[in-house]
Amino acid sequence: MKQTTDQSTQGQTGQSEGGRTGIGRRLCYAVGNLGQAAFYNALSTYFVVYVTSAMFSGVDKALAAKLIGIITGLIVVIRIAEIFIDPLLGNLIDNTTTRFGRFRPWQVIGGCTSALLLMLVYTGLFGLVNVSETWFVILFVIVFIVLDVLYSLRDISYWGMIPALSEDSHERSVYTALGSFTGSIGYNGITVVVIPIVTYFSYVFTGSRAESQSGWTSFGIIVGLLGIITALTVAFGTKENESALRAKAQKNGNPLQAFAALAKNDQLLWVALSYLLYAIANVATTGVLLYLFKFVLGQPAAFSIAGIIPIITGLIATPLYPVLNRYIPRRYLYIAGMVFMIAGYLTFIVGAQNLTMVIVALVLFYIPGTFIQMTAILSLTDSIEYGQLKTGSRNEAVTLSVRPMLDKIAGAFSNGIVGFIAVAAGMVGTATADDMTAANIRTFKMFAFYTPLALIVASLLVFVFTVKIDETMHAKIVEELEAKLADGETEDEEE
Template sequence: MKKYISYALGAFGHDAFYNTLSIYFMMFVTSQLFTNAGDAKMVGFVTTLIVVIRVGEIAFDPIIGGVVDNTNTRWGKFKPWLIGGSCLAGIGLMLIFSDYFGLTTSNPMLYLVLFGITFLVLDGSYSFADISFWSMLPALSMKEDERTKFGTFARFGSTLGAQGVIIIITPAILLFSKLFGAKNGQQTQAGWLGYAIVVAVLCVGGAAITCMNTHEQQNKIRNNTKHTGVIEVFKVIARNDQLLWIALAYFLFAFSYVVNNSLLMYYFRYRLGNAGAYTWVGVITCILGVISVASFPKLEALIHRKAIFCGGIGVMLLGYILFLFAGTNLPMALVAIGLLFFPYPLIFLATLMAITDSVEYGQLKSGHRNESVTLSIRPLIDKLSGAISNGVVGIVAVAAGMTGNAKPSDISASGVMHFNTFMFYIPMVLLVISAILFFSKVKLSEEKHAKIVQQLETKLDANGDSEASTEVNTDTNAVPDRS
């Protein structure tokens, strides 16, 4: 239990960091950093830098996975990158939530240069920590039930971290703003920086707890590795047909979900005319996320992953249909949001566990093991879907007339149709295709994975490697556990 909770705390800080960076940083830029009429160009420069860096970095995720896989230290191969990447990312987060000691006004070009360098280091460091954290999963246990518990606790922590910031961000900013001399109800740069420092501490602290209390196993299956070059990294992915089908199904699902989620704030502001009610989204998703994640182990034992994935998409489709009928009805819209979000953690976990099991599948096919390269696919897909959705959301907002101080009554019927097409109709089609692909092409079931592990053990025993399974413990005075 100590290991499960420690892994969950790492995920908590990890996703609190991610949501702060992905959702709220641009709000800080537009509401606090550049607020004058002539600052539009600076906002554009900052936005362009972020998009270019994040999209460019996506291509390097498999290579980062290869670097992690090739690491060999006394602390294992994941922990140095997890704690080091988290520390650098935390420092970077605090820097970008500042004005660099007044450079935004005294020397804007120098600010842009320093911001670009900081964000590049921040994004790269976070990717190392992200890939290291999630690729620890197949190294923590070979047993299906234990893997499920680690994955479930991690998703529990990440749900609380990601959805919790939606609830606490405004009170936290107001609190720190007041502590640094602002009037009641006034947000300041210092308030935002105080909030960013808290998130950075949570991220680094969670990573430290994970590193101290979780230990990767060392056994004959995990020892079946070799140094992976840059070209070989992409060959490993290309040869794993089950990983590719899982990835394609998950990409369609993730992209449809992110587009819908990104347009939710527009829905509340320009369709419902009640931007303040958006806070309820954080409350509802946080509560439902906890319930959803807690139900995953029993559901997996009862109906297995494929049914969870496809059944979850069925529930989401019901949510979309209800959303279409909701129109400007707030209670009905909130119920629809609940139906849309509740299956999301379940589908995420079903995908995560399937990708985790594809490590052994790929090992059986290729003859050697690549944990981080394989697990790098999931964060790569999340980043890719997020980057594409950013562009889609901008286009939709302009096409629908949902910009500036427009009111719900200003949105034309054509604008509503444009908005509904991207928020509802296209995501529904993508979800259906995703479910069909996962149902028909993903053959890596829990039972098949158990047989693959047995085949690997038999094969490696036949090769004369009968080393007993132990855990790599960072405490050199401790006696290793035997499995």
């Protein structure tokens, strides 16, 4: 199918679909990512915090440190392996044929089952480590792999559902914006409520407000229930539209195709590298903010600030980006965002032990996130036409799968980094801010701020000196590509 020849048809079809879709279907779809993003944050960030603080609280300190290293290392390996599994899961979803559609069944299967398994891992597998360390590690690996795969099925089917809900490009953008908006609330909302939930239920079950196994288990159950409710809302509150364009499942996006697209498309490769460096730095820092408030500032109750600030900045920056981009090329918005982040890291470094300075650093750190991420997404999208002009083939699915893959790579590194920092800086078990030495604080700052700062600078340099694709270049590429397609000089391989 050639995009240039079907736009009018899609617009007409989408218009009628838009009338049938209604506000209710949009809201049901949006609610899905509220629970999905909360689930992801609980799994990718706070599960490691739970592992390092409460999972092995009743175990010998030396053994606990060993088990923390094993578990965090296994999580990193599993998350990296998932990168190669995701395209296969996409093929599975694309080839699913049921009377309920391709995508909605996986919201039920993936969403509900992964939520139950999340609750299970937040129980510490019901204390199995106290019975047998070997069986604990074996069963943990099995459960976590199944949990990760099922979550991926929910995630892939959720975003893959958008073309099935409407063929109209405007309507699709509405669904994308709504999902991104609620996702921001769900992801950052978890940061706001995690400590209140854990401390409240710890008090209910133990009589102490210190973080406990029961508090973290309650947190896992709450997030799991939210995941189930929101997955079912998508499954039963939306409906996939049937059309000739969806009659045949597309089999694309396997690992070999993904690597081939990266190798042939130099602009995609450079944008991906710049974004990956940013993403690793970003998740490495956000993953240890709880440790900053708990062990460096000694004010864990103030940690909700770290969730409130990104919610507010996201609500402001998301609608502001397209307005600014009318007058400022996105290249300069990206560079400005990186400068803000560098300023934020420098503020963290000099003021990590002062709450006011930390708040200023958080604002500087979170303000540019939307600008950087949206510029990266648009640059990756524009590289589709660049690759088509360069190679003669159009790899939309493979190209657009790159950013989620990069986020998962960054998330895998984050899991390992958080666990390493916690152990290296002595921020494990029952340790408190009073136990921290100057050496502990220096170790924390080295890996939480100095190293990510170096990655941000590297990301900026890669973008400035290697990424050439921008609005002007893309317009010229499209013009040249349309001319070649009209002359029959190249073909779209999707035909």
